Amino acid sequence: MSYAIAYVATFLVFLAVDFVGLSYVIKPLFMRAIAPLMLENFRVIPAFLFYAFLVFVVMWFVSWPALTADKSLLWVFGSAALIGAAAYGTYEFTNYAILKDWTATLVITDLAWGTFLTGFSATAGVAIARLVVS
Incomplete structure (x- = not known):
């Protein structure tokens, strides 16, 4: 049950926060x-x-281990942020490498945003799951 709560909470936080950032x-x-x-x-x-x-990837590698092994929220943030950096970095650096109008500003801003967003969402999801289950 805590896994489902963590997934839904992470997903909803991700959508809500990203809506603001994207907008x-x-x-x-x-x-x-x-x-x-x-x-x-x-x-x-x-x-x-x-x-x-x-x-789902964040849940698999970060949130589930955090819920079963009682990892700190700082560990959750850092581990999820690393996954976010890999995901957003792949997109940004590939575009920067092959598209003439892609700028370093786009790379830095979106990479920083995706890194923060993923870390924050996972941390919120785990924290919410822990609160609901306990």
């Missing part, structure tokens, strides 16, 4: 740099699949 930081930055490449409305299914899979 006020990432989208305006991307619009200035690569507006001609952007869709007017994002594709919901691919976005949902990425979020669902990333949260």
